[in-house]
Amino acid sequence: MPELTATRLENATGRPRARVPNLFWALALTLGAAVMLFPFLWTVITSITPDGTLASGPTLLVEDPTLDAYRQLFDAMPMWRIVANSFWIAIASTLFQLITGAMAAYAFTRIAFPGRQAVFAVYLATLMVPLQVLVVPLFIQMTRAQLSDTYFALLAPSIASAFGIFLLKQAMEGVPRELDEAATLDGAHHLRIFAQVVLPLTRPALATVAVFAFMGSWNSYLWPLVVIRSPELMTLPLGLATLQGQFTTQWNVVMAGSVVSVLPIAIVYVFAQRYIIAGFAHSGLK
């Protein structure tokens, strides 16, 4: 996986004369980062501001900070449930996409079945179709099967992703065939070669697919908006948008909701930052 390094560039830019410019860049970049991060700080500040004082305009230093907005938030929405929903739906769809994707990629690269090209072409076609084209019929399909407003409906469209299959197929083409031929000679069948030879060697691509699957599910808004009505089944983006409908001008409550939905992903991000950034960088180098 192409990780973004600092060292590789030392010979390119870190020449002796770089001392003073580096100080300049350090200041400029830190200032820029502060501006970039400021909206997050502002969200937190607003969320601890008491109801009455917001109308008179915002202040950086809150005079009497309160968690009142959070109390209102948790009274208005089943927030714990919504956070838990977001997590388990994201984890489940990531696992599903990894399993279905890796197996399909293995079939397309390692099993010489008749019609392989044609089947792959159909898979590619599904990659091209945006969710917007599918939303209306998918909603009708779910409603007819009496499955709308269920966890199943929420999860169903993200069980398999043609994008992930495509990425994993590319990666598996790169695994030397001699390895699985050797395993075949040792009497291993496809499931063993898949699990013990090919899969361990495609780990970087699997990580990229996992990052995209998790983030895609975590941030997904249009499909939950269409198919979910009950607050207990909502994920964070939908819950938050619904909240805004109820508390239009109570920005402290809306911002408290934003803090609650950013916090979990920010914690994940702090620990997995290297992999997440590398995953994105990887997608651009194909």
Add this chain to the structure above:
Amino acid sequence: MSTAPAPALGRPITEPGQPRPKRANARRRGLRTLGWALLFLLPSAIPLTAFTLVPMISSAWVSLHDWNLISPMEWVGLENYRELLADPRTRDVFANTATYILGYLPLVYIGGLGLALALNRAMAGIAFLRGAYFLPVVTSWVVVALVWQWLLSPSNGLVNTVLGAIGLPEPGWWTDPAWAMPSIILASVWKDLGFVMVILLAGLQALPQEVLEAARVDGAGAWRRFWHITLPLLSPSTFFVVVISLINGFQVFDQVNVMTGGGPAGASQVVVGQIYDLTFRYGRAGDASALSWLLFALVLVITAIQIRGQRRWVTYA
């Protein structure tokens, strides 16, 4: 030197006595291969068929009908498409979507490139800085839209408070038809800047250092090195950013839906917003499906043009 024809090693050596078991073996092997293929493909083939392929076909079918989601569908052929193409509202939503892209793409690309160049150096704390610029990327569109709606709130938002304090005019932002789309663009650029930065930074780090070094030795200044070497060599990453941004740009919805709901008075309504409203607000599923296919066709054509046109400006080192 001529190579003698290789002995027919690959040709199956048929043993005259027993041709039949061979064929049976082959058939059994073929069946077994098919079995393995099914085992590995069904887990993805079933959901892709049920939740992508079937809806795709039924969407095309619905687009040929008038349907309010309740009463039976009524066949109208291509009438929905004809009506949509003649409707000025359709032109408006495509124009608004184009405005979004034309505002968003140059800003996010130039900003992302500047950031990538600035962050492409060895320096203490550089990983932290890159992480900070990237944080908005992992934040959901809904949160981004809400936070910016608050920052840009016309009456008591932070931006107007600051603008007022230094004596500048205070725009109505997302409540003003003229400022609604710029507000959406501003929030979107803030969110995606880190994404473009990471893609371009990865591209910068993959550049052949020898070429840049050689140009430096030859006395090419920083500006000329950037303009004549870095930028052309970076074109594959640029291409990726442009293709992805255009595809995502045409499908823009989340931030618009939350920030303005397409308003005020439809001033920021985009194509996907219109598809949503046609279906769930006006009960015109046929028109909505037809519009979604028009959008899909447009994206396909534009992506195809870009892929064909890339030969002109994309240099693969």
